[in-house]
Amino acid sequence: MTVAGWSLTACGSSSGSGQSITLYNGQHEQTTDSLVAGFEKATGITVNVRNDDEDILADEIVTEGSSSPADVIYTENSPVLEYLQSKDLLAKVDPSALAHTPSKYSSPEGDWVGVSARVSVLIYNPGLIAKSQLPTTVLQLADPRYKGELAFAAGETDFQPIVTSVARTYGKTAALNWLDGIKTNSASHVYPDNETIADEVNRGAVAFGVVNQYYWYRMRAELGASNVDAKITFFAPYDPGYVLDVSGAAVLKSSKHQTDAQKFLDFIVSKKGQEIIAHSISFEYPIASGVTTAQPETPFDQLQPNSITIPELGDGTTAIALLKQAGLL
Amino acid sequence: MTTIQEIALVVERPSEAAPTGRKTRPWSLLVGSGIVAAVLLAPLVFLLIEANGTGATTIAHLIWRSLTRSLLWNTVRLTVVVTFLCAVIGTLAAWCVERTNLPGRHVWAVLVVVPFAIPDFVVSFGWASLSTWVQGFRGAVLVMTLAVYPLVYLPVAASLRSADPGQEEVARSLGLGPLRTFLRVTLGQARGAILGGCVLVALVLLAEYGAFEILGYQTFTTEIFTEFQVSFNVPTASALSLVLVVLGIVVLGIDAAARGKGRMARTGPQVQRVTERQELGRAKLPVLIGFGALVGLALGVPIASSVYWMFEGGAQALSGVSILDAGWHTAFYSGAAAAIATLMALPVALLAVRHGGPGARLLERSTFLVLAMPGLVIALALSYFSNHYANDFGYQSAPLLILAYAILFFPLALVGVRASVAYAPVNLEEVARSLGQGRLAVLRRVTLPLVGPGIAASFCLVFLAAVTELTATLILVPTGVQTLATQFWAYQQNLSYGQAAPFALVIIAIAAVPSYVLSRYFDRLPARATRLD
Numbered sequence: 001m002t003v004a005g006w007s008l009t010a011c012g013s014s015s016g017s018g019q020s021i022t023l024y025n026g027q028h029e030q031t032t033d034s035l036v037a038g039f040e041k042a043t044g045i046t047v048n049v050r051n052d053d054e055d056i057l058a059d060e061i062v063t064e065g066s067s068s069p070a071d072v073i074y075t076e077n078s079p080v081l082e083y084l085q086s087k088d089l090l091a092k093v094d095p096s097a098l099a100h101t102p103s104k105y106s107s108p109e110g111d112w113v114g115v116s117a118r119v120s121v122l123i124y125n126p127g128l129i130a131k132s133q134l135p136t137t138v139l140q141l142a143d144p145r146y147k148g149e150l151a152f153a154a155g156e157t158d159f160q161p162i163v164t165s166v167a168r169t170y171g172k173t174a175a176l177n178w179l180d181g182i183k184t185n186s187a188s189h190v191y192p193d194n195e196t197i198a199d200e201v202n203r204g205a206v207a208f209g210v211v212n213q214y215y216w217y218r219m220r221a222e223l224g225a226s227n228v229d230a231k232i233t234f235f236a237p238y239d240p241g242y243v244l245d246v247s248g249a250a251v252l253k254s255s256k257h258q259t260d261a262q263k264f265l266d267f268i269v270s271k272k273g274q275e276i277i278a279h280s281i282s283f284e285y286p287i288a289s290g291v292t293t294a295q296p297e298t299p300f301d302q303l304q305p306n307s308i309t310i311p312e313l314g315d316g317t318t319a320i321a322l323l324k325q326a327g328l329l
Numbered sequence: 330m331t332t333i334q335e336i337a338l339v340v341e342r343p344s345e346a347a348p349t350g351r352k353t354r355p356w357s358l359l360v361g362s363g364i365v366a367a368v369l370l371a372p373l374v375f376l377l378i379e380a381n382g383t384g385a386t387t388i389a390h391l392i393w394r395s396l397t398r399s400l401l402w403n404t405v406r407l408t409v410v411v412t413f414l415c416a417v418i419g420t421l422a423a424w425c426v427e428r429t430n431l432p433g434r435h436v437w438a439v440l441v442v443v444p445f446a447i448p449d450f451v452v453s454f455g456w457a458s459l460s461t462w463v464q465g466f467r468g469a470v471l472v473m474t475l476a477v478y479p480l481v482y483l484p485v486a487a488s489l490r491s492a493d494p495g496q497e498e499v500a501r502s503l504g505l506g507p508l509r510t511f512l513r514v515t516l517g518q519a520r521g522a523i524l525g526g527c528v529l530v531a532l533v534l535l536a537e538y539g540a541f542e543i544l545g546y547q548t549f550t551t552e553i554f555t556e557f558q559v560s561f562n563v564p565t566a567s568a569l570s571l572v573l574v575v576l577g578i579v580v581l582g583i584d585a586a587a588r589g590k591g592r593m594a595r596t597g598p599q600v601q602r603v604t605e606r607q608e609l610g611r612a613k614l615p616v617l618i619g620f621g622a623l624v625g626l627a628l629g630v631p632i633a634s635s636v637y638w639m640f641e642g643g644a645q646a647l648s649g650v651s652i653l654d655a656g657w658h659t660a661f662y663s664g665a666a667a668a669i670a671t672l673m674a675l676p677v678a679l680l681a682v683r684h685g686g687p688g689a690r691l692l693e694r695s696t697f698l699v700l701a702m703p704g705l706v707i708a709l710a711l712s713y714f715s716n717h718y719a720n721d722f723g724y725q726s727a728p729l730l731i732l733a734y735a736i737l738f739f740p741l742a743l744v745g746v747r748a749s750v751a752y753a754p755v756n757l758e759e760v761a762r763s764l765g766q767g768r769l770a771v772l773r774r775v776t777l778p779l780v781g782p783g784i785a786a787s788f789c790l791v792f793l794a795a796v797t798e799l800t801a802t803l804i805l806v807p808t809g810v811q812t813l814a815t816q817f818w819a820y821q822q823n824l825s826y827g828q829a830a831p832f833a834l835v836i837i838a839i840a841a842v843p844s845y846v847l848s849r850y851f852d853r854l855p856a857r858a859t860r861l862d
Contacts, residue, residue: 022808029819050725050808051819053558063712067721069808155555188465191545192555195824200545205461222824320559327395329559 020046021071021260024061026054027247030218031116031282032074038276039267045260054080054157061252062087071255072264074115077157078246079316081112086315091251094262100269101288105246108311112250115268116277116284119303120162120243121232123201123216124208131233134208138166138241141210142181151197151209152186154328158194158212161243163319165308169240172322179326195219202230212245214283217295221281237304244305247284358684361676362692368673369696369736373574375710379567391568396552400569404548404576407469408534414474415530416523419481422623424515425616427489428497429607437620438486444627445479446840448797448814450539450821451833452476455631457543458638458826469546475627476540477533481526488522489515507607524587531580532700535573539799539818549573550703554800557705570706577701581694632837639830652813652835659812659839662727663795666734667788670742673735674787678747683755693747697740704801707733712804730805734795741790749783793840813839 025032029051036047050057054075061068061084068089075081084090090111097113098106105114122134129149135141141150153159167175189206191197197209198219216232235242249268251261267273274291277284285293285300292300323329380388391397425431426438444452453472456463463471496518500510516523541551549569556565609616677696681689699707711733715724723729735742753776761771799814806815813836820829 029823048809052803055558056804059563063716064721064724069725155559157559160559189545190547192542192551193822195822196545199824200461200464203461205464219824222826323559324394329396329555 019044019260020048021255021257021264022048022050022069023264024057024070024073025049025051026057026073026075026080028076028218028282031277031280031284034276034280035268035273038272039264042267042272043260043263045263047264058084061089064254066254068252068254070252071257071261072249072251074247074249074268076245076247077161077316078112078114078248078310078313079160079319080157081107081248081250082310082313083315083317084250085109085111089253091253091255091258091261093251093265097262097266097269100266100274104309105287106248106310107250112248113265113269114246114248114287114310115273116247116282117287117300118158118212118214118245118247118284119234119305120158120210120241120245121213121216121234122208123198123211123230123232125201125204125206125230127204127229128207131231134233136236137239138162138210138235139170139178141241142178142185144181144184146185146207148185148188149207150182150185151189151191151200151206152182152328153191153193153197153209154323156193156197157316158245159210160316160319160323161245161308161313162210162241163322164313164316165240165243165306167318167322168308168312169306172318175322176325179322179328183326183328198230202228204229210241213297217283217297218281221283234298234304238306240306240308242305243308244303246287246310358676358680362680362689365673365677365739366692366696368732369699369739371714372699372702372707372710372736375713376567376570376574376706378713379564380571383564383568387564388568388571391565392572397569397572400547400549400552401572403466403546404535407466407473407546407548408531408580410470411473411477411534412527412530414470415478415481416527418474418478418623419483419526420485420516420519420523422478422620423482423486423489423519424511425609425620427486428515429609429616431609431616431620432613437624440624440628441482441620442479443841444475445477445483446793446797447476447628447631447837448539448799448840449473449476449537450543450799450814450818451635451797451836452627452631453540453543454821454826454829454833455634459630459634464544465546468544469541472540472544473534473537475623477530478627480529480533481523484522484526485519488519524584528580528584528697529700532577532697535576535580535701536703538703538705543821549576553703554705557709563709566706566709570702573701573703574698577698580701581697631833635830635833635837637830638826639834641827652831655811655813655816655832656835656839658810659796659814662731662734662812663792665727665731666738666795667742667791669731670735670739670791671746671784671787673739674742674746675750677743678750682747682750693743696743699736700740704733704737704798705804707737708801708804711736725805726807730802730807733801733805734791734798737798737801738791738794741794742787745783745787745790749780749786753779796839797836 023032023036032049032051036049039045040047050070052060054077057070057073058075058080061070061073064070073081073084081090085107092110093107093113095110098110101114105117106112124131124134135143135146140146163175163179166178170178189200189209191200194211194215197206197211198215200206201209202219202223211232213232216228216230219230220228249265251258251265255261268277269288271289271291274286274289277286278291278294283293283295283297285297287300320329383391422437422441426434426441431437449472452475453463453468456472457468462468496514497510500514501507505513535548536550537548538550538554541548542554549572553566553569553573556569557563677689677693681693711729712724715721715729723732757775757779758771761775762768766774797814799818802812802815803818806812811819813832817829817832817836820826820832
């Protein structure tokens with residue numbers, strides 16, 4: 001991430017050299033940084049990275065429309081990409097890139113490609129709650145006995161798939177009641193994001209919360225194993241709270257650098273790119289090109305997530321509407 | 330910190346510098362002020378456009394949902410409590426420094442003000458990363474009080490310094506004890522200054538984001554960000570921002586009402602004179618301990634915590650940009666913004682000071698509303714106008730970011746420029762002209778020496794504020810560029826405290842050192858200015 005030149009960016013998309021692309025990055029920076037470095041080294045194409053929350057980037061793209069400076073968007077979760085697809089802003093991904101990833105983890109229409117995956121887990125502080133006392137199903141999060149013990153991040157995009165999943169299994173009315181219970185249980189522990197939940201649980205400010213598995217591994221890498229008291233555990237197999245989230249990338253229809261942008265997609269799902277993910281400290285599961293995680297996580301093929309599919313996760317609007325109705329947003 | 334004090338003095342007594350009653354209004358000033366006002370109004374226009382597009386029913390629905398009640402409660406109770414605490418701490422500290430024989434008061438005078446230069450999100454990071462006790466409401470009260478009390482201290486110290494000490498002497502000679510003298514005379518003298526400081530505190534609290542995000546405390550502003558992050562809900566964010574603007578107007582209204590019609594009189598001519606200081610006596614030790622605690626909590630904890638994390642941090646997870654690169658961009662953007670904001674303030678200040686009138690005063694006071702708007706809203710507004718009306722001109726580029734800073738911190742620039750213009754009454758220039766000096770000579774020998782230091786101070790104030798700006802920067806910064814604040818934020822959000830800490834320290838250094846040096850330099854200003862009066 002060198003200086004992109006403050007004077008050169010007045011018209012971001014006008015550069016015609018073809019030797020640089022602009023990446024809107026909603027994925028965690030540590031994942032993207034190493035992928036970008038590997039890509040630049042392999043191809044000689046420079047990548048200008050704009051980091052922000054994935055929702056903000058997606059909607060910047062919608063606002064920018066056909067003049068968007070972005071060539072590629074790379075997100076943590078599929079709903080954002082599905083949302084951009086519904087706005088007809090994504091170009092088709094080259095079939096060669098799509099072929100690297102199992103088709104159930106990519107856009108059914110071929111508009112974006114799945115890059116990596118995580119699962120939702122419970123993170124808890126054994127000093128505050130015993131493992132045997134933890135909920136085993138997502139519905140129990142709303143159980144009144146957890147009042148004051150649950151940490152919750154309403155604005156966190158990682159939580160929306162769980163809401164969608166609960167609504168799919170139990171219906172919207174039940175989901176709304178469930179969210180009401182969560183609201184009561186988490187009243188004093190509403191945090192902005194999963195990093196904060198992991199941190200606060202670890203510090204003993206609150207007993208437990210729901211995050212994706214990699215936050216715990218990353219926190220351990222950041223703080224050192226001796227500073228991490230928090231532990232993680234899975235929901236019961238196939239529980240609606242046990243959700244696999246897919247991170248993906250897409251090329252913008254408006255991109256003036258289609259070839260180079262497609263090359264970037266191709267790189268991150270190639271064996272080389274997936275190896276970078278497998279060995280980086282992002283702790284996501286590589287899902288393409290047959291690469292498996294090198295980290296001490298539960299192996300990907302031993303996970304037992306709920307059967308909810310990418311199209312069923314959709315663009316997240318149902319989840320957001322429910323969260324609003326419950327007064328959480 | 331005398332300049333800032335002098336500057337602050339003018340905020341809190343806008344009517345002090347009486348217009349000189351000229352009948353003719355120079356069109357250039359009016360046009361200039363009009364353009365500035367239009368630029369400052371842009372964010373409000375944007376909010377109204379968004380609100381209009383959404384429709385009144387939807388907005389009413391958004392505003393009257395259950396979440397709003399808890400946000401309103403959170404925002405109001407925090408604003409009231411912190412403003413009150415700041416008023417008490419700021420006033421007492423100012424009185425001790427200005428009116429008592431507090432040992433080492435010149436050192437305290439600087440140390441007590443420096444926390445103002447430390448970004449709120451660094452203060453809350455310092456506290457929150459040390460203990461889980463500091464979170465939620467109590468955390469927000471603690472952190473924000475420590476971060477913003479100088480906004481009360483500065484104007485009150487300035488007003489005590491320039492107020493007539495003779496009244497206290499008269500009161501005491503008539504048999505009033507020290508405490509009663511303080512309550513009945515000193516507080517009365519400083520009333521306007523306390524109110525002015527409280528207004529600034531309240532407005533800043535309304536728009537604060539970073540600190541509350543770290544502390545996990547929900548207010549209107551944090552909710553505006555959440556709305557924006559989840560599904561980019563600009564209409565909802567705009568509706569909530571309008572509530573903030575209304576709250577800001579309420580704050581300014583309370584201020585106007587509380588000022589009342591009180592008049593101040595002097596027993597002698599407007600000349601500074603040395604006051605006999607109040608003996609602290611047995612209270613000396615407790616007062617010293619109090620000052621030590623205040624500085625330790627407000628300044629020591631964030632710095633110590635940053636140093637601690639620098640050595641205790643974990644893996645170097647993020648590559649990020651170098652401190653040098655981030656520092657250069659930060660300095661460049663902030664410097665440019667400071668220059669532009671100061672230039673923008675000139676016509677408005679000249680109009681207000683030299684021509685006055687209710688219109689000019691309304692314009693001047695209304696610019697304070699900018700303080701109550703989160704940086705995000707200003708940034709969104711500029712993006713919107715760039716996308717919709719300017720063919721993306723300036724979008725995600727330095728000029729737009731610099732303009733955003735200039736708008737955000739215009740009130741600070743105005744306050745300083747206004748103070749300096751008030752120091753250079755037009756009749757001084759007329760006297761010089763009548764003594765046969767040419768226009769240029771008048772400018773060089775009279776106007777600039779009088780106005781220059783205040784303008785430099787404005788520049789520095791805006792510069793300091795811009796160095797620590799976060800939320801507008803996140804939206805408008807050119808792709809690939811990081812400022813000190815955004816890079817700190819990226820690390821902090823990732824729990825990479827070890828990597829965040831050096832950026833916090835550099836921000837503190839950049840912000841604190843110049844403010845200290847400047848305060849020493851400008852110490853000479855009031856004497857010179859008043860002598861010419």
